[in-house]
Structures are given as C-alpha cells and as structure tokens.
Amino acid sequence: MTTEQLVLAAKQGDDKAFFQLVSTEKERLYRIAFSYLRNETEALEALQEMTCRAYAKLSKLKEPRYFNTWLIRILIHYCIDEQKRKSKVLSITHLTEPLKAPHADLDERLGLEEAIEKLDPRYQHIIILKYYQDMTLTDIARLLEKPEGTVKTWLNKALTQLRSQIDPKGGAVFVKS
C-alpha cells in the first residue's frame, strides 16, 4: 500500500497501518531525534511521544501524502521543547550544585553541538536538518512551512552565529585549508 492508502486506513482506525507508517520511517526519525537530543534513551522517548501525538491528532492531518513531513514536524517540535525543558532543569541544578570541571574530557565536537543547541530553534532546525539529515533547503522549507527564501536567510544567519559562538576570534578551532 502507498503512504496515502495507509494513512486513510489508519484514519479509519487501522492501528496496524498506522504502525507500519511510522515503523518504515523509524531509522530516519531516530537519527533526527538523536541529532537533537544526542542520547539514545531520550531519542527513543521522543519517538514514543511523537507516535503518541501523531496518533492522537491523526484526524487533523489534511494531506495524507505529507504524512512523513508532518511526522518529522511533530518530532522536531518535541525535540526543541525537550531541549528547553532540559536546559531549565540544568540551570536549576547549576544553582544548587555547581558542576565539577564540566566537559573536561569531551572532544571538541561537543563545542559545536553545544553551539548548535544554543541557537534559536529556527536556526537549529536548519543546521540539523541540512547537515545532519542531508535534507535539501526545499524539503526543509516545506517541513517548517516557510518560503525557501526565508530558510536560506536563516541558514546564513545560523552559520554566522555558529561561527561567532564557536570561534569568536576566528581562531583555531577548525582546521583551515
């Protein structure tokens, strides 16, 4: 069955069809969740929550052929919320018990990922989807429901911000070629 047929069946209460829809995309979805949350348990929880939300709101999906886009949209919104929630919790922990020598033993990639996490959610989506998920700007524009021009502007702003965050002096974090 095609995605559209499966969506129609799922809307009529066929849970197996719904499961199949989500399950065929699970690798990609997992990778997306992992790029945002960088932790297996949380990525799995994100998939569970995404499935729950998609199931509960399936009747609101108007265009069955965009099921996958819709699913990713639910997932990335959840991931951003989850990040925000975590950072709040983290700042409370900071208040009560300062972290000892944070990140001392982690490689430099964390610097980049932390910088990505600090970006405005819009910019974060673009960076993760383009570089970590190899999506085209056209696909990203459709996913975020924004014109492609806007997405391009955001990408440039995101890169500029990243640069200033990681390497304020334009210095030695990256291998220059």
Place this chain on the structure above:
Amino acid sequence: MSNHDSVELELGLAGSKGTDIKLPDNIDSYLSRGIEQGKMERRNVKTRMRRKVLSSAAACLILLTCIFTIRNSPVFASIIRDIPGMEGLVNLIQKSSDKGIQLALQNDFIQPLGVSDEHENVKLTVEGIVVDEARLVLFYAIESLNPNKEYNLNSPDLTDAGGEKLKVGIRWGNSGGRDESEPRGVHRGTIDVLLIDGEMLPDEIVFKAKLEPLDENGFNAPVDLDATEPPQIVENPSIIEGYRIAIPIDHAKFAGMKEEYVLNQTITVEDQHISFVKATVHPTRIAIEVQSDDGNSKQVFSAGDIQLVDEKGEVWRSIGSSGMIHDKAVLFFESSYFHKPKKLYVEGSWFRALDKDKMDVVIDTERKLLIQAPVAALKLKSISPFGKSYTKLTLAIEVDPEIDDIMGYSVLDNKFKDASGKEYNMADIGGGVLSGSSGRGKMNTQESYQYLDYKDYKQPLTFRVINYPNYIRELYKIRIK
C-alpha cells in the same frame, strides 16, 4: 577560505558522523507504546470536551452538593489534622461529597502516603489513598513554588510497576478556577478509580501525570456551542511532563471486607419488568446489578432517582453506573459499610425508557429533513457545515423543566446507517467530539450536538437512540439486607 566555509566543513564532518549512529533494535516497542498512549489521549480529549460542555449546567449542582456536605465531622478532622502534612487533605475530604468515602476516612480506612515527584519547581504529591477491592480514591496536591502560577492535573494514568496499564475506569476533573480555600500556588483534587469486577490491583501501582498551568484567568476556554469550525488543539507549551509516583497497595487492610447479597427481585413499572439481581457492598462503594426483561415493549435505559436508604431513613446516593439497564447495568452508590445499618433498601420512582419500535431517528442530512422521530418533542434544529470536512447536526428536545431531568447524556448512538444499510461512526474530531447536550437557551429546550464526516451518504440516515428523557414511573423499594 572564509570562516563560513570552515564552519560548514566542520558541520559536514559532524553530520556524516551522524550516520554512524547505532540504531537500537527496540525502536518498535517504543512506537507501540506511543500508539497506546495516543489512544488514551484521544479518549481524554473527548471526555474533557464533554465535561466542558456540561460544566455550566453541572456547576450549579456541584455548588449545592458542596454546601450541603462541608463540615461533616469536626471530630475526625481534628484527629487527622495532627498528622504532619495532612492538614490540606482534611480540607479536601471535607469537600468530598461522597458520604461513603467520608465515613471510610472517619474509620481510619485511609492509607496516608505523602509521596511526591517534583519537576521545574512544581511538586505533585499523593497525600493518601482510600482503597479496597472495588475502588481507589487518590488524594493529590499540586504545589507550585511560584504562587502566581497554578497547575492543574493533565492526562493522569495508572500502571503497574512494569508500566502495564491497569484495566480500570479513571474519573477525575479540574474545577477550572482556583480554589479560594487553598493557599496560593496550591491545588488539590481526587482521582477516582473504579475497578471492574474480578480485577485486582497489584501490590504497587504507578501514578503518572502531566501538569498544565491554569491560564491567567484561571479558567479553561469555554466551549463555543455555536462553533462552525472544529476547535484547534493548541499544545500548551508550558505543560510539565513526566510525573511518576509509586504507590504501595496494602491488600491486607481490606481483605475479606466484601459483602454480597443476592436479590433476584423483579419489579413491574408501567408493564416493563426490571430485575435487581444482586448487591455487592465494599467499604468504598455499593454496586447493584439491574437488568430489564428482553420481552419488554420498551427499552429501559437508566434509573432516574434511584438511591439507597437505611432503617433510619439515611440516604446513600447514586455515584454513577456502567452499562444500560437493557444490557444489564451496574449501578454504583455511596457506601454505608462503616455506618453498619441494620436494614438497607434500594428505592426510587422512575426510569428512562422508550418504546422499542420508536428507537430510530431518520434524518435526510442533505435536504435537512427530519423524517422520523421517536416522539414529537424531538426536533431537528439545524444542519450546518462544520469546518470543511464535517457536518454538524443539532437536535432540540422540548422538555418540561418541572419534571424532566437535566440531560447530561448523549441521545444518539455513535453508530448510524445510511439508506443502503452501510454503517458509519460519527466523526472523531481531533479537538474532541462535542457530542452531549446542554440545557441552554429557552428553559424548556435541551440541545444535543452530533458531528458527521462530510460524505456523500445515501440518504436518509438512520440513527439509534441510546438514552432519552422519556419516563416510566412506579414507586419501588427493595430490601438489600
């Protein structure tokens, strides 16, 4: 090379490492669990919407009950108040309108707990439970560090220690506004869990919930009964998720407390035979099985003013039911267990019932015509588009406010047939099906709202009545013990 390029290069490298991420092999089980949760969510949304539609009418009733039941027993209250952390619980119990539960508390039948889980400076505490084989009433408190931000319970759920959902019916509700008798930032409530006969609670259950902030006015948005579009579900971004509290169940505390009475008595109400099969008495509730005879000319839906009364005239009210009388219903009552009455009766004077040959409502939704109705009092008020994909059907029922009940129930079954005999379900609208009824407008009219998927049905459509304000009357009083 520009700095942009170096950032992009690094991103490209990081991204390509991403494809090395190992895939866990148990993803499917998380997806399945998500589907199960989604099912609960759909149900919760529906009940929440129904509750909201009814809330205005129900508000007056609830207010009355509260006024009559506050300050039931100052003596016991002062005893429990001495237990640290139980002050608020006492306040709550005094507000509980269930006499059986109040009696259970007076007889030390509560298991005080005080276990909490805290996220984002908001603490959810289970202060205590009243539990037996048949029912669990859980008293909770939500305390927010920020007194100006109060929270309501959202999507409560119960599982066993292994995460398996319990086969129980959960009743809970939020009052909407803040409770002026509680300190600011504090919100208390109960969750009422009715167990299906034969189901046992495990030794440990897990209470899971989300907390949802009350909005600035302290009220949820009212449901617009004249809406022409499905409501948009706006995901509240400040919902706090992940509360999880383990609750031990001390089975020894209620072992052997069940009493059973075989009744097997049949009454005749306007030629309709209705049998009272048996009564089961537990500390937390009394259940009576009631079933009507298949040979009756009328379908008997539900009991009206049914209640229990003891030898001194003390009354134990109905607290709900499961099923319809024609299919065998179980009616629940406040428990007189701790009161130990010498004699106990079930009594009442009317039932909702309708001639079996008048159970169909036939409507041509295209020509907007009511072709057949069970009684003349049922009118088709309007048929209108609801958003792009639904049709909204509004029925009006003329009632006599002096004698008719406030209809807190749906009139039509969820299933209907088109002229070719094909069966359909009413629409499952994402924002909640606003089925149900309201007693607004003229005092003598009640309205009932139904939503159908917009489709090219073969007209006319036949709906089946599942409950209706039409009555059979006869005084009855049956001895239970």
